[in-house]
Structure formats: structure tokens, C-alpha cells
Amino acid sequence: MIESIKGINDTSITFYLRPNDLTIDNAFLNPRSSEYSNISCRPKLILEYEDSPSSFTLSSNVDILDTDGIFTLFWTSSKYTNTYSLYQNGTLLDSGITALSYYMDDYSNGSYNFKVIAFNDFGNITSNEITVIVEIPPIQIPDPPSSFTLTSTANIPDTNGIFTLYWTSSEYANNYTVYQNDVLLDSGITEKYYYIEIYLNGSYDFKAIAFNDIGNATSNEITVIIVIPSIPIPPEPEPIIKPEPVVIVLWGLVCLLFIPLAIYFIAIKWLKRRTWDIEPIKP
Numbered sequence: 001m002i003e004s005i006k007g008i009n010d011t012s013i014t015f016y017l018r019p020n021d022l023t024i025d026n027a028f029l030n031p032r033s034s035e036y037s038n039i040s041c042r043p044k045l046i047l048e049y050e051d052s053p054s055s056f057t058l059s060s061n062v063d064i065l066d067t068d069g070i071f072t073l074f075w076t077s078s079k080y081t082n083t084y085s086l087y088q089n090g091t092l093l094d095s096g097i098t099a100l101s102y103y104m105d106d107y108s109n110g111s112y113n114f115k116v117i118a119f120n121d122f123g124n125i126t127s128n129e130i131t132v133i134v135e136i137p138p139i140q141i142p143d144p145p146s147s148f149t150l151t152s153t154a155n156i157p158d159t160n161g162i163f164t165l166y167w168t169s170s171e172y173a174n175n176y177t178v179y180q181n182d183v184l185l186d187s188g189i190t191e192k193y194y195y196i197e198i199y200l201n202g203s204y205d206f207k208a209i210a211f212n213d214i215g216n217a218t219s220n221e222i223t224v225i226i227v228i229p230s231i232p233i234p235p236e237p238e239p240i241i242k243p244e245p246v247v248i249v250l251w252g253l254v255c256l257l258f259i260p261l262a263i264y265f266i267a268i269k270w271l272k273r274r275t276w277d278i279e280p281i282k283p
Helices: 245-277
Strands: 002-008 012-017 028-030 035-037 044-048 058-060 071-075 083-088 091-097 101-104 110-120 123-126 130-134 150-152 162-167 175-180 183-189 193-197 202-211 216-218 222-226
Touching (some): 071 110, 150 202, 150 222, 162 202
Antiparallel strands (some): 012 044, 083 110, 110 123, 150 162, 162 193, 202 216
């Protein structure tokens, strides 16, 4: 017979059994030895039971408005629940869910109502219903670059071929390119100036083009005339003819031989003249 209900908890009820012919209050049948034992060996019958899902709460990570069409639904755990089903505007969106969250993306502007239903073998329960409003701002399409003006530091005419191109800012522009005589000089320029060096006389046309992802804008065209004065070239000095070493040697020999002879003849001639000039001594 069932002696009494000894303990009850959330999921089970425990019953203790005592034979009808046993009158000892603190002794029960020991099923292992078929003998009576103390209360610690008494047999018991545990009846397990399960309830329907408990209440739970649905929420989302959207504060007021969702601005990108991406959000997540969250809900608290429902006790005894096996799976959850998600509904959007009264239509089943997904079922058999075991997680406590659901990722949503690719939503367009609009108002969306959501609820979750928890299920087990004994029943189901529905969460609160929440509304998510999606308002994605329109994509701001930038304008093409605005007009701008090109100038330079070159003189009129420029006499050294060194100058800088400057241009005003073009609104919405990402970068600039520079052309010389309609030939690309440089591209991807983010500054608003460009340094130029040209050392050949002539007339040169320049323009700049501003770019962004939408389009481009071309500046005015300017002309720079380069006239570099010519530098006078001094006359080359006449070459100095240096005698060859052999000639120098020959001239040396000549000098050694003929100079003494010349001195000798000059001396003889001078002595003879002196002799003629002396008057004889009268007796």
C-alpha cells in the first residue's frame, strides 16, 4: 500500500511503500534482501511529470527605429519548452528553433510585428508581441565635381621654365589630373598645385580635371610661353703650340755651338777696330 506522499518538487512526486502486514512504523521492506530494515532502506516510487511551457518575454535590439534593415530578436527561456516558432505579421517565419535569439536582415522600410510560441508535448504558450519599425534613410548620391579655376606662377613670358600650377578647390572632387598640350601629365593628385620644369622654349597649354565616383569637371585652360635667354658663349682661346721635345733639344745644341762662336767673332771684330783707332807714337 502507499504509506504517504513523502516529497513533492517541480518535476516529480515521491511515494513510500509499506507492506500491509507490517506494523512497525520505522521499518520497511528491503527489496535487495527481502528482509525488514531501518528507514534508510525503504523502497520508494518516484512518479515523474511534465508541465506545459512557462511564460517568457520577447524583445529586440532595436531602440526606436531600425535604420539598416538588420536586427536580432531575443526571448527569455520558457521552462519545459522543447522548441520555439517565430511569427511575423501573423505568418510562420520559422519553427523548430532551439536557440533564444533570431537574426533578421534584408528588411525594407515598414512596420513588422513579431511573436514567438514555445512548444512541448503537453502544450504551448505565446510570448508578448513586439513591433519593429524599419526606416532606412535614402542613399545620398553625391554631386559631380564643381567648376574650378586654374592659374600659374609663370611670368609672361617665363624666362626660366620653372613655375607652379595652382587651382581652386572643386567641391565633391576626390582627385585631380593635369594635362599638358592635351597629353596626360599626372593623375590621382590630391593637392591643389603641381610643380613644372620645362627648359625648352615654346608655348605650352595646361588644364586640370577634377574627378569623383559620379563624374568629372574640367578647369579653364592656360598657356605658358617659355623664352629662356641664350647665354653668350665666350670665344675659344687660340691654341698654344708647344714645341716638340726633339725641337727643344736641337735648339739647345744650336745655342751651345753658335753662341760662343758668335761671341768670339764679335770680340775679334771689336779688337781690330780698337787697333785701328790707336794713333802711332811720334818720335
